[in-house]
Amino acid sequence: MSDPGPSAKNSLAHILIVDDEESILRFLEYSFAAQGYRVTRATSGLDGIAKAKSEDPDLIILDVMMPDISGLEVCDHLRADAKTRFMPIIMLSAAGQVDDRVSGLRSGADDYVTKPANMDELMARVTALLNRTRRMQSQADSSKRGKVIGFIGAKGGVGTTTTVLNLGTLLALRGKPVTAIELHAEFGSFYRQFGRSDDENLSDLMALDPALLTARTISARLSLAQSGLKVLCGPRSHEELAELDDERVLKIIDETAQMTEYLLLDLPHSANPANAAACKGCDLIIVITSNEPDSIQSAKSMLDVLKSWGIVGNMVGIAHVTRTALGDSMPLREIARTLGHEIVGTVPFAGDLCAASYNKGVQLVQFQPGHLVTSNLNEMLDRITAETLTGLRF
Ligand SMILES: Nc1ncnc2c1ncn2[C@@H]1O[C@H](COP(=O)(O)OP(=O)(O)O)[C@@H](O)[C@H]1O
Numbered sequence: 280m281s282d283p284g285p286s287a288k289n290s291l292a293h294i295l296i297v298d299d300e301e302s303i304l305r306f307l308e309y310s311f312a313a314q315g316y317r318v319t320r321a322t323s324g325l326d327g328i329a330k331a332k333s334e335d336p337d338l339i340i341l342d343v344m345m346p347d348i349s350g351l352e353v354c355d356h357l358r359a360d361a362k363t364r365f366m367p368i369i370m371l372s373a374a375g376q377v378d379d380r381v382s383g384l385r386s387g388a389d390d391y392v393t394k395p396a397n398m399d400e401l402m403a404r405v406t407a408l409l410n411r412t413r414r415m416q417s418q419a420d421s422s423k424r425g426k427v428i429g430f431i432g433a434k435g436g437v438g439t440t441t442t443v444l445n446l447g448t449l450l451a452l453r454g455k456p457v458t459a460i461e462l463h464a465e466f467g468s469f470y471r472q473f474g475r476s477d478d479e480n481l482s483d484l485m486a487l488d489p490a491l492l493t494a495r496t497i498s499a500r501l502s503l504a505q506s507g508l509k510v511l512c513g514p515r516s517h518e519e520l521a522e523l524d525d526e527r528v529l530k531i532i533d534e535t536a537q538m539t540e541y542l543l544l545d546l547p548h549s550a551n552p553a554n555a556a557a558c559k560g561c562d563l564i565i566v567i568t569s570n571e572p573d574s575i576q577s578a579k580s581m582l583d584v585l586k587s588w589g590i591v592g593n594m595v596g597i598a599h600v601t602r603t604a605l606g607d608s609m610p611l612r613e614i615a616r617t618l619g620h621e622i623v624g625t626v627p628f629a630g631d632l633c634a635a636s637y638n639k640g641v642q643l644v645q646f647q648p649g650h651l652v653t654s655n656l657n658e659m660l661d662r663i664t665a666e667t668l669t670g671l672r673f
């Protein structure tokens with residue numbers, strides 16, 4: 280995201296100035312407003328407490344010596360109230376003694392500036408404190424972000440969509456909030472299982488202005504499966520869409536990740552900027568390969584692409600799907616060695632079951648909860664949702 284520059288950044292910050300001296304209030308109000316800040320004034324300690332609660336400012340500049348109650352008491356009061364506990368406060372006082380500074384900081388102020396205030400210093404401290412607060416806020420926000428796991432097939436038809444939807448279904452059946460997105464520009468296949476012909480999908484989101492890609496507009500286009508899995512379908516046909524662009528793709532991922540505990544992405548095997556953005560938005564990427572030699576070669580080329588995007592090490596795992604009834608042509612150990620990544624799971628051949636569960640309109644793991652395919656997928660799920668990724672031992 281581009282930097283909007285100091286004044287644009289400040290235009291959103293709202294400062295509450297608490298001081299009983301009219302001349303100081305007027306000077307500070309003028310100086311901060313000139314920098315693009317929104318300013319509210321309070322003319323006493325009690326007024327300061329009331330406005331801190333009613334106006335919800337981004338930062339408070341608080342005089343210590345006031346006739347009704349002192350700034351230290353105001354500070355105590357604000358720190359004791361859940362609504363104002365974390366509001367950034369800069370104390371302002373004529374007293375420049377170390378003792379006063381210490382008691383100001385002890386009462387919970389974040390910083391302390393002596394009067395007469397040097398405006399350059401005060402401005403710099405305000406900016407620094409606002410930035411620090413924003414950093415802490417975005418850290419807190421990002422810890423709420425769900426885990427984003429991308430799945431890329433070595434080529435079409437290796438079983439990527441089947442794996443994504445079954446892992447998503449298992450997560451939902453475990454009671455986890457989970458959403459799956461089919462981030463394909465054309466020929467999606469989610470809609471065949473979840474969509475109605477009039478549903479809006481990824482194509483419609485791609486037509487919106489990026490600023491309109493919010494929790495609300497995305498949620499409105501999610502379909503809910505019977506298991507509890509939420510899905511955003513890709514386009515129904517090649518006519519329907521859609522160029523995927525990196526800005527919208529990333530926004531959709533970020534917004535959706537805030538709404539769920541797990542976000543599974545069905546990604547294309549492609550090296551374009553939109554796929555790069557999607558992959559960089561993932562916490563983990565699983566490349567899915569079958570046991571055929573050309574699939575393994577194709578997986579290797581995708582891994583090279585990921586590497587060129589800086590996606591390496593145990594941010595990447597390999598899943599192996601046996602797509603044909605013919606026996607394995609390459610042992611798992613050799614596949615792991617050839618591809619240079621851990622194998623996080625294998626899915627045995629299940630041609631008839633895939634077709635039968637599809638006809639029933641449910642995922643394979645619901646249709647056959649006791650089958651080897653289901654237990655293998657459950658094991659794969661344990662590995663990819665663990666703190667650190669470890670592969671199969673063979
Ligand atoms: N383990 C499996 N055994 C047999 N057939 C499978 C298996 N997994 C998927 N399939 C079948 O392979 C076809 C392609 O699967 P799909 O998941 O759509 O692949 P992709 O998303 O990689 O194109 C589907 O008909 C699906 O039912």
Ligand SMILES: [Mg+2]
Pocket residue numbers: 439440441468545
């Ligand atoms: Mg697919």
